[in-house]
Amino acid sequence: MARLPFWLKAVLLTIPAVLLIVFFVLIAVGWYVRNQMLDSGGELRPLMAAYDVRHYGLDVAVNPDERSIRGVNRVTVEAIEPLNLFEIHLDGRLEVASVEVDGEPSGFEHDDGVILVSLPAPWNIGDRHQVTISYRGKPKKALRPPWVDGFVWSETPSGVPWIGVTSEGDGGDNWWPCKDHPSDEPDEGMDIALTVPKGLVGLSNGRPLGQITNPDGTVTTNWRVGFPINNYCVTVNIGPFEPVEVGYTGVDGNLDETLVFWAIPESIEDARRMWPQMPDLLVRLGRRYGEYPFLADKFWVAQTPYLGMEHQTIIAYGAAFEDNGYGFDELLLHEVAHEWWGNKVTVSDFADLWIHEGFSTYAEALHVLDTRGEESYLDYMQWFRTRSAFRTPLIPGANLTCYQVMSPDLYGKGAWVLHMLRSILGEEAMAEILWRFADGDNPETCRFTTTQDFIDLVEEISGRRLDWFWQRYLFTAELPSWKMTRVRDAGRERVEIEWDDPSFEMPLPVQIGDRRRLIDMTGGRASLEVDPSSEVVIDPNHEVLTAEPKP
Ligand SMILES: [Zn+2]
Numbered sequence: 041m042a043r044l045p046f047w048l049k050a051v052l053l054t055i056p057a058v059l060l061i062v063f064f065v066l067i068a069v070g071w072y073v074r075n076q077m078l079d080s081g082g083e084l085r086p087l088m089a090a091y092d093v094r095h096y097g098l099d100v101a102v103n104p105d106e107r108s109i110r111g112v113n114r115v116t117v118e119a120i121e122p123l124n125l126f127e128i129h130l131d132g133r134l135e136v137a138s139v140e141v142d143g144e145p146s147g148f149e150h151d152d153g154v155i156l157v158s159l160p161a162p163w164n165i166g167d168r169h170q171v172t173i174s175y176r177g178k179p180k181k182a183l184r185p186p187w188v189d190g191f192v193w194s195e196t197p198s199g200v201p202w203i204g205v206t207s208e209g210d211g212g213d214n215w216w217p218c219k220d221h222p223s224d225e226p227d228e229g230m231d232i233a234l235t236v237p238k239g240l241v242g243l244s245n246g247r248p249l250g251q252i253t254n255p256d257g258t259v260t261t262n263w264r265v266g267f268p269i270n271n272y273c274v275t276v277n278i279g280p281f282e283p284v285e286v287g288y289t290g291v292d293g294n295l296d297e298t299l300v301f302w303a304i305p306e307s308i309e310d311a312r313r314m315w316p317q318m319p320d321l322l323v324r325l326g327r328r329y330g331e332y333p334f335l336a337d338k339f340w341v342a343q344t345p346y347l348g349m350e351h352q353t354i355i356a357y358g359a360a361f362e363d364n365g366y367g368f369d370e371l372l373l374h375e376v377a378h379e380w381w382g383n384k385v386t387v388s389d390f391a392d393l394w395i396h397e398g399f400s401t402y403a404e405a406l407h408v409l410d411t412r413g414e415e416s417y418l419d420y421m422q423w424f425r426t427r428s429a430f431r432t433p434l435i436p437g438a439n440l441t442c443y444q445v446m447s448p449d450l451y452g453k454g455a456w457v458l459h460m461l462r463s464i465l466g467e468e469a470m471a472e473i474l475w476r477f478a479d480g481d482n483p484e485t486c487r488f489t490t491t492q493d494f495i496d497l498v499e500e501i502s503g504r505r506l507d508w509f510w511q512r513y514l515f516t517a518e519l520p521s522w523k524m525t526r527v528r529d530a531g532r533e534r535v536e537i538e539w540d541d542p543s544f545e546m547p548l549p550v551q552i553g554d555r556r557r558l559i560d561m562t563g564g565r566a567s568l569e570v571d572p573s574s575e576v577v578i579d580p581n582h583e584v585l586t587a588e589p590k591p
Pocket residue numbers: 374375378396397400
């Protein structure tokens with residue numbers, strides 16, 4: 041056997057070494073990214089299940105030069121079970137300076153993102169207590185906000201600090217101490233005091249209560265959140281903002297409110313161009329789901345250095361101020377729709393997150409339906425189909441964390457679930473379902489919900505059991521497929537259509553010649569007599585989500 045030339049030997053020996061290096065780099069990058077994603081939700085820890093958060097009182101000062109924060113959270117809770125120890129979340133990157141229980145200093149440990157506090161005396165069921173946590177440090181920087189969360193230390197084009205924070209995936213404990221679980225919100229609301237350097241505007245959730253200038257020149261603004269709030273919706277926006285205002289008279293035309301967009305100076309003209317569309321968007325949302333829920337607090341939107349987030353009463357908008365070709369800004373509408381779907385009506389387990397994302401995404405399509413009609417609405421829905429991957433079920437389990445469920449399907453496929461329900465039940469029933477699920481008659485009442493609540497409501501209003509629908513579209517990743525055969529028999533011709541599962545009974549629109557019919561698929565099949573010369577097209581307008589999306 042001939043000997044290999046030296047250069048070839050060198051190359052052959054180098055390849056495994058290079059592959060090994062690539063392998064370790066990938067592992068390191070994966071580890072780094074995973075380390076940048078805190079869990080939120082999931083299985084509720086027993087000590088956290090033992091109390092109910094009544095109120096948060098958060099004071100926080102932000103220092104852009106040091107990229108640090110310093111804060112105090114006064115957490116008021118009620119014991120649901122007897123307690124000797126108290127637990128609350130805070131990312132380990134931040135340092136806990138002290139903890140007090142009902143005003144007395146208390147011992148604590150801070151490990152693995154959880155502060156464990158020893159209680160001076162046991163708590164009994166129904167007792168109300170206050171735990172005060174002082175903390176400081178450099179919060180986690182956002183790797184890819186709003187998808188991989190944290191603080192965003194940005195600058196405006198002219199170099200002025202422009203700061204924000206996102207927390208949906210991580211939970212609010214990436215920057216403030218909270219019970220990081222979607223099932224508990226402060227029933228009595230929240231007070232926030234935000235301190236920012238002189239010359240910058242600091243914006244947060246809730247109603248502004250006034251401002252003071254501190255001896256060191258910093259400025260503190262106080263905010264009162266008069267409603268329950270998701271911990272991930274609590275936020276700060278800091279920058280050289282200027283307000284753009286527009287009046288709002290409400291769904292019934294008798295309100296006298298002001299909607300404010302806070303823009304950085306470079307975007308003020310864009311904001312002035314875009315903002316006048318807001319009252320109409322809000323009225324149309326209100327007609328479908330009830331009046332905007334948080335009028336008693338405010339309706340503000342802040343321009344952000346990241347794409348967007350549904351921060352309650354201070355929506356984050358970081359898009360390009362562009363019309364989407366349907367006469368509105370879809371990111372703005374989507375985030376505002378979350379004030380109903382996510383903020384007013386909230387899931388208590390992230391496993392049901394499709395209710396926040398699917399319903400807000402569908403709100404975009406309904407806006408198109410209400411302003412441009414059925415054909416444009418169908419076009420808009422097709423676009424959502426291309427945005428879905430159909431790789432995991434919409435509801436992939438129970439007691440899940442936000443990052444475990446986050447997928448493009450929550451948006452596109454989630455909207456399609458509602459779109460197909462509308463096809464099956466009709467526009468009128470669907471409008472009633474959405475109105476009642478949003479509790480449109482009680483605009484100011486926030487509540488928790490589950491997918492089962494939605495299923496029960498749909499079945500109550502329609503009077504139909506739709507097990508086959510939920511099973512296939514909510515709990516299965518794989519989309520259904522159909523088979524069509526033409527059978528000729530003694531000069532007659534039949535078309536046999538069959539779903540891949542006999543228990544799946546989704547009706548199918550069928551075009552026979554120039555006639556369109558909705559075919560009943562009881563038992564997963566149908567048989568139609570047709571004229572031998574007529575062409576048969578299944579689902580001509582692509583109204584049913586199937587495995588082979590047709591062009
Ligand atoms: Zn969303």
